[in-house]
Amino acid sequence: LFIDTEIAKGDEIRIDGGQAHYLIAVMRLKPGGAVRLFDDRTGEWRAEAVAIGRRDLTLSATELLRAREAVPDLWLCAAPIKKGRIDWVAEKACELGVDRLVPVLTRRTVIDRLNGERLRTHMIEAAEQCGRTALPALAEPVKLAALLRDWPAERHLFFADETGGAPAMEAMRANRGPAAILIGPEGGFDPQERDAIRALPQAVGISLGPRILRAETAAAAAISLWMAAAGD
Ligand code: SAM
Numbered sequence: 001l002f003i004d005t006e007i008a009k010g011d012e013i014r015i016d017g018g019q020a021h022y023l024i025a026v027m028r029l030k031p032g033g034a035v036r037l038f039d040d041r042t043g044e045w046r047a048e049a050v051a052i053g054r055r056d057l058t059l060s061a062t063e064l065l066r067a068r069e070a071v072p073d074l075w076l077c078a079a080p081i082k083k084g085r086i087d088w089v090a091e092k093a094c095e096l097g098v099d100r101l102v103p104v105l106t107r108r109t110v111i112d113r114l115n116g117e118r119l120r121t122h123m124i125e126a127a128e129q130c131g132r133t134a135l136p137a138l139a140e141p142v143k144l145a146a147l148l149r150d151w152p153a154e155r156h157l158f159f160a161d162e163t164g165g166a167p168a169m170e171a172m173r174a175n176r177g178p179a180a181i182l183i184g185p186e187g188g189f190d191p192q193e194r195d196a197i198r199a200l201p202q203a204v205g206i207s208l209g210p211r212i213l214r215a216e217t218a219a220a221a222a223i224s225l226w227m228a229a230a231g232d
Contacts, residue, residue, distance in 0.1 A: 002124045002135070006041045007061045013037070013047065016056040024052060035059055038127070040135045043067040069133045072232040073178040075100040076223060077147065077157075079185035080111040081215050089216045090119045094126035094136050096223045097232060102180070103141040108187035114141055144193055148200050157182055157203045160222050161194065162212045165205030168222060172229035175204055181222045183215055 001019055015023065023029045029049050037059070038044045044066040047059040076098045080086050093101055101123070103114055120138055127135050151157060156179040158172065159165070172179070182197065189197065197203050208221050 001035060001037050002128060003037050003039050005039065007037060007039045007045050008042070009061055009064065011061045012050065013059045013061065014056060015059060020056045023049075023057060024054075029057070036065065037061065038068075038133045040133075041068065043069075044133045066133055071099040071132075071134050071136075072097050072227065072230055074098050074223065074226055074230075075102055075155075075180035076183070076219060077102040077104045077180050078183040078219055079104050079106045079109045079215065080114050080141070081186055082111065085214075085216045086111070086114070087118065087122045089219050090122045090136075090138075091126040092216075092220045093223060094123040094132065095130045096220065097132075097227055098136050098223060099134075100137040100139060102139040102147070104147055104182070105141055105143045106185055106193060107144075107190050109185045110187075111185075144189075145196070148196055151200055151202060152178075153202070154178055155180055155202060157197070157200060158206050158222065158226070159197045159203050160184070160208060160218050161205045162188060162207075162218075163194070165207040168206040168208055168225045169229055171204050171206050172226050176230070179226060181219070181226060183219045183222065186215060 003013060031049050031052055033049045035047050036044055037047050043064055045061045046063045046065055047061045049057055050060045051058040076093045078089060080103050090101060116138055123136055156175045159182045208218055
């Protein structure tokens with residue numbers, strides 16, 4: 001369970017809302033029962049139920065089980081796509097090990113409002129499910145031009161380009177180190193945007209095969225390939 005505050009040994013932590021409902025009504029936690037917590041700061045903790053009410057409970061942190069993990073240095077820069085699909089991207093990016101999700105606004109981006117809280121909820125649930133002790137950061141949405149203008153010198157940008165590029169795995173093996181994957185919106189990048197991305201010295205155009213993938217499929221495939229190439 002994710003707790004949004006730094007945990008220290010002996011801390012008493014009050015849980016309410018949906019998390020309390022889950023522990024009390026679904027897991028049927030009893031006093032003395034154990035729960036695993038993570039705080040995205042110190043790591044994963046064993047905690048014990050010390051008091052259980054009808055709608056809330058108190059846990060005591062007893063032992064640090066695992067220090068916060070070191071996450072592979074991969075960002076996913078993706079144009080927002082429709083609701084259920086961007087949620088899926090956030091969930092899979094978290095499961096597959098991405099360190100940061102950066103929503104990128106492009107000319108053909110049709111989504112003008114992004115519910116960051118909802119995306120974060122999906123990432124928290126994915127982290128709980130897959131045993132991550134670190135959450136991916138969720139960056140503020142940024143326009144493509146600004147993203148490229150401020151791009152960090154030492155970070156590769158693997159640009160998933162459905163019009164063609166180097167085979168992704170080979171390109172990723174040949175360009176190790178901090179990286180990001182850039183995925184376009186439903187309608188793809190327009191030609192000027194494509195030129196601007198290609199002009200960035202850190203950009204490496206990659207192909208994910210001859211078929212045009214949906215944006216969310218392209219994101220999951222590219223992340224998996226990068227993790228495999230990096231051995232993570
Ligand atoms: N219309 C579909 C949709 O609704 O998702 C397809 C969109 S595709 C143009 C979206 C993005 O996925 C592209 O901008 C590109 O970044 C990536 N993509 C899709 N197929 C790809 C491929 N074969 N190779 C590399 N990137 C690909």
